[in-house]
Amino acid sequence: MARVSTSDQLTRLLALPAWVADNPGVSIKEAARHFGVTPAVIERDVNTLWVSGLPGGLHGDLVDFDASDFDAGRLSLAEPLGLDRPVRLTRQEAISLLMALRVLADLLVDDEGSAPAIASTQRAVADLLTADASADDAEAQVDVKAGPPPSLVSEYADRSGRTAQLLTAVHSALRDRRRLHLVYVSATDTPSERDVDPIALKSDGSHMTLVAWCRSAKAERSFRLDRITSIEVLDAPAVRHRASHRRNDPDVDHSAEERPRATLTLRPTGRWLVEQVPCISQEETADGSLRVVVEGRDRTWLIGLVLSAGRHLIAVEPADLAQNAAEAAQQALNSYDTDAE
Incomplete structure (x- = not known):
């Protein structure tokens, strides 16, 4: 189970x-x-x-x-120690939620079933902000239809505007079956430019991801929208690629057995990693620690995962992966020392 x-x-x-x-x-x-x-x-x-x-x-x-x-x-x-009262959002949390709802509305623009629920929630959050606004603080007043004034959401405006731009391009390419040109930064902070044929737009509740056929990798790839720094809809039509073609491509490794794996032993505080990273298996030990097996896209990705686990990590297998992660951490520390000089 x-x-x-x-x-x-x-x-x-x-x-x-x-x-x-x-x-x-x-x-x-x-x-x-x-x-x-x-x-x-x-x-x-x-x-x-x-x-x-x-x-x-x-x-x-x-x-x-x-x-x-x-x-x-x-x-x-x-x-009850106060837990019998509903959890209240702070003003900043309510503004963040309202901006996130606007992005979600853009993501589900073609989903007629979701639109009423999103609109209703937006009104409820806006009403909350209006009720909470001080009568003598004109800047804090919130228009229910317009949402929070720009002075209150400046830190979110650029982010939401950029996300809306990306979504508009992706929706357009999916609808018109057009190719996209991306400037993308990977999880290892490696930038690249590539042309892709979009397949689908997905969300795991935390991130929105474009699933597309990458013409340079000659394989299906997933691109997180928050890592796309530039996007352009091209005039070239998107081409459909069958899975069988991908499996027969000698330049692409699709063998799960050949992908690198690691076994991580985590403290109970590291459970967040299990929820955010797909795991092949996981078990909880008697002392509450977690032992999980993860599969990475490549060795570099696994090293980054080990480093991100930080203080929540107890042990890593294989041992050479732990050694590589330690070397990468030391290299980063040495770079800071050089910058300080």
């Missing part, structure tokens, strides 16, 4: 006390149905919340459910 992501569990842990406060005495089974999990998961969540709270961990510092109700299969709060 696939492991439930930590982000899903955290969302449920934050929502559970507020929901129980609105439904005191609710049964564990009802709570499980409401959150779409098993009763055992709800019981585990309550046990987690019971040891969560403010620093000190003394009486009154921890979230507390009524123990007798819990033994009887019901849920009620004795000490």
